[in-house]
Each structure stands twice: as C-alpha cells, then as structure tokens.
Amino acid sequence: MNNRLCQMFGIEAPIFAFSHCRDVVVEVSKAGGLGVLGMARAHADRVEEDLRWIDAHVGGKPYGVDILMPSTYEDVAQVDIDALPPEHVAFVQRVLDDAGIPRLPLEQADAAARELLKGLHITPRESLQMLEACFRHPIKLIVNALGSPPKALVDRAHALGIKVGALAGKTEHALKHKAAGCDLVVAVGTEAAGHTGNISSMVLWPRIVDAVAPLPVLGGGGVGRGRQMAAALALGCEGVWCGSIWLKTVQSELTPEIRTKLLKAGGDDAVLTKTVTGKQCRTLRNAFTDAWSRPGAPKTLPAPLQNMLWWAHGRTRVERAHVANAEAFLTYPVGQLVGDMNEESSVRQVVLDMLVELSESKERLDRMLG
Numbered sequence: 001m002n003n004r005l006c007q008m009f010g011i012e013a014p015i016f017a018f019s020h021c022r023d024v025v026v027e028v029s030k031a032g033g034l035g036v037l038g039m040a041r042a043h044a045d046r047v048e049e050d051l052r053w054i055d056a057h058v059g060g061k062p063y064g065v066d067i068l069m070p071s072t073y074e075d076v077a078q079v080d081i082d083a084l085p086p087e088h089v090a091f092v093q094r095v096l097d098d099a100g101i102p103r104l105p106l107e108q109a110d111a112a113a114r115e116l117l118k119g120l121h122i123t124p125r126e127s128l129q130m131l132e133a134c135f136r137h138p139i140k141l142i143v144n145a146l147g148s149p150p151k152a153l154v155d156r157a158h159a160l161g162i163k164v165g166a167l168a169g170k171t172e173h174a175l176k177h178k179a180a181g182c183d184l185v186v187a188v189g190t191e192a193a194g195h196t197g198n199i200s201s202m203v204l205w206p207r208i209v210d211a212v213a214p215l216p217v218l219g220g221g222g223v224g225r226g227r228q229m230a231a232a233l234a235l236g237c238e239g240v241w242c243g244s245i246w247l248k249t250v251q252s253e254l255t256p257e258i259r260t261k262l263l264k265a266g267g268d269d270a271v272l273t274k275t276v277t278g279k280q281c282r283t284l285r286n287a288f289t290d291a292w293s294r295p296g297a298p299k300t301l302p303a304p305l306q307n308m309l310w311w312a313h314g315r316t317r318v319e320r321a322h323v324a325n326a327e328a329f330l331t332y333p334v335g336q337l338v339g340d341m342n343e344e345s346s347v348r349q350v351v352l353d354m355l356v357e358l359s360e361s362k363e364r365l366d367r368m369l370g
C-alpha cells in the first residue's frame with residue numbers, strides 16, 4: 001500500500017499496533033506496520049531501557065510511543081490510601097472472602113497500595129519525564145490517550161519531526177485534537193480494549209473522518225483481520241489502530257494463566273466497567289466485575305482511587321493466593337475481538353493474514369460493484 005500515512009511514516013501498510021510489549025512493537029514495525037509502545041505502566045528508566053532495546057532490534061524501521069496524559073485526574077501525590085472509603089474496602093474484602101481467597105494482614109495491603117502509588121506514573125509530570133526519555137530516541141509518532149496533547153508537547157515533537165496523534169471516542173474529542181495541532185486522530189469505537197466510549201466503530205469512524213478532514217484518521221476498536229481493515233478504509237479511515245489482536249500472539253506480554261483464559265473467552269466476556277481504573281474501560285470479565293455489577297455494590301470510586309482499592313485490597317491477595325479459585329479474578333484489558341481470538345499466532349502472521357484478507361475483500365467488492 002502507498003497512501004498518505006504510508007508516506008508520512010515510511011511504512012508499507014497503515015497498520016498501527018498499540019502494545020505494552022516491546023517485542024510486539026518491534027515485530028509489527030518489521031512486518032511493515034508501525035508499532036506503538038504503550039507507556040502507561042512504565043517510568044522514565046524503564047522507557048529508556050525499552051526504547052534502547054527497540055532501537056537495537058527494529059532494524060531502523062519506524063515506531064512510536066503512546067502516553068497517558070489524562071485531562072482530569074486526582075493529583076496522585078495528594079492521594080493517600082487512607083482516603084479509600086471503609087465501605088468500599090469492606091466490599092472488596094467480602095467478595096474475596098466469599099471466594100475463599102485468604103486475607104492479607106492490613107500492613108501488607110497498605111504496603112501494596114503504596115507500591116501501586118509509586119508505580120502509577122501517570123501524572124502529567126511523570127508523563128513528561130517519560131517523554132524526555134523518548135525524545136532521545138528516533139520515535140516517529142507520539143499518541144496521547146485520555147485528552148488532547150498540550151501545545152508545548154506538540155510544538156516540541158514537531159520541531160523534532162515527530163508526528164502527534166490522539167485517541168477519540170467522540171467527535172468533540174477529535175475536534176479538540178485537531179485544534180491542538182495533532183497530525184492524525186485515532187477514532188476508537190466502543191468495541192475496543194481499555195478506556196473507551198459508547199459509540200461503535202461503524203458509527204464513529206465516518207463521523208470523525210468527516211469532522212476532522214483533511215486530517216487522516218486511524219480506525220480503532222474491533223480491527224483484527226483484513227475484512228475489518230477493509231471496513232475501516234471503506235468508511236474513510238486511512239489506516240487502522242489495533243490493540244487486542246496482538247494479545248493472542250506468542251510475542252505478547254501475557255502470563256500463561258491469562259493467555260489461557262483469554263483464548264477461551266467469548267465476545268461477551270469483554271465487559272465495559274469502571275471497576276478497574278475508575279474510568280470506563282473494557283476488560284476481561286471476572287469475579288470482581290461480576291460482583292460490582294450485582295445490586296447493592298457500592299458506586300465505583302474516581303481514578304486513581306478505584307485502581308488503588310482493587311490493587312491494595314484485592315489484586316495482591318489474589319496474586320498471593322495461587323489457588324484454583326483465584327483464576328476467576330484474573331483479568332486483562334481486551335476488546336470484543338476476544339471472541340475471535342481462539343488460538344495463538346505470531347505478530348508477523350497476523351499482519352500477513354490481515355493484508356491477504358484485505359486484498360481478497362477488495363477483489364470481492366470489485367466483483368460485486370462491477
């Protein structure tokens with residue numbers, strides 16, 4: 001392929017891959033797409049190490065990074081674990097008690113919460129530190145999630161020849177990204193893994209394409225194969241933004257336990273919930289999301305308190321339990337595509353299959369349309 005995005009980034013196919021896993025990023029870029037490393041769970045030193053590794057393995061191919069700069073967020077530095085409401089703590093304790101997950105001493109739960117706070121690294125200050133590390137590497141694209149990138153960031157990136165994009169689940173978001181100086185918009189439908197809105201890709205993509213024209217748009221949310229890529233292109237997108245599909249590859253970061261659970265899951269098992277981060281997020285259904293959807297469950301807390309609640313009072317206990325019933329609590333962000341992800345593959349194979357099916361779709365359409 002050779003459209004505007006291929007030329008903009010020097011890639012062979014406009015397949016943009018979000019992944020927290022550097023191996024996936026490298027493999028996608030080597031297969032002709034553009035790997036984008038998610039930095040939400042990292043910190044400046046880790047980013048430096050990962051990008052050095054990518055530079056050494058990517059063979060000069062282009063890649064990008066994805067950063068979380070939320071427009072609204074409680075100042076994590078101000079948040080203390082004592083701020084967690086006792087009613088919520090008791091609720092999580094009860095859910096785990098009912099499942100037979102052994103209790104943790106209170107000090108251990110508190111220590112886990114403090115570790116989590118140290119590891120969150122998603123305040124604008126920390127995101128900027130990570131970006132500083134990125135600017136020392138030959139990144140070609142910065143994508144921002146949860147808001148429009150600040151002007152200073154866009155200007156700095158542009159001065160270095162780096163393109164900037166941002167995720168949008170609504171037309172209003174997309175217009176703000178355009179006004180902020182973004183070079184492209186990623187329109188993400190509700191089908192997607194992670195933080196997502198309520199509008200489906202089928203409806204959202206053409207809406208955003210029209211709203212931000214002539215900016216190029218990547219279609220994200222539910223793209224894992226060539227027919228879905230063909231649909232995105234038919235709806236006016238110039239490329240695709242895929243996240244979930246890489247989870248089924250041998251290169252992905254999943255532990256064997258989550259991998260097994262994910263490959264067995266159906267499309268309905270990717271639920272929208274605020275129980276993980278406090279913001280609406282699509283993740284693999286589990287005993288915790290089930291408990292919060294039952295009548296009588298407390299309202300979820302705002303970010304990052306909900307995250308801390310689960311981590312400190314839930315996840316650490318589950319991870320330490322190592323018992324069969326802990327499996328029910330395992331989860332991972334994943335989109336509705338999970339229902340089609342039934343066997344392992346490799347990143348290269350996913351890209352090749354996508355391009356072959358895209359080409360077949362074009363031929364079928366050509367035949368139908370005459």
Ligand SMILES: Cc1cc2nc3c(=O)[nH]c(=O)nc-3n(C[C@H](O)[C@H](O)[C@H](O)COP(=O)(O)O)c2cc1C
Nearest residue numbers: 018040145192193194220221222242243244333335
């Ligand atoms: C495991 C996982 C973690 C994700 N974490 C982030 C993130 O930290 N930042 C972000 O911008 N998007 C994140 N996403 C969402 C992707 O950027 C993308 O919008 C989404 O995966 C596209 O829809 P799909 O899952 O149907 O392919 C994540 C996706 C997955 C699968």
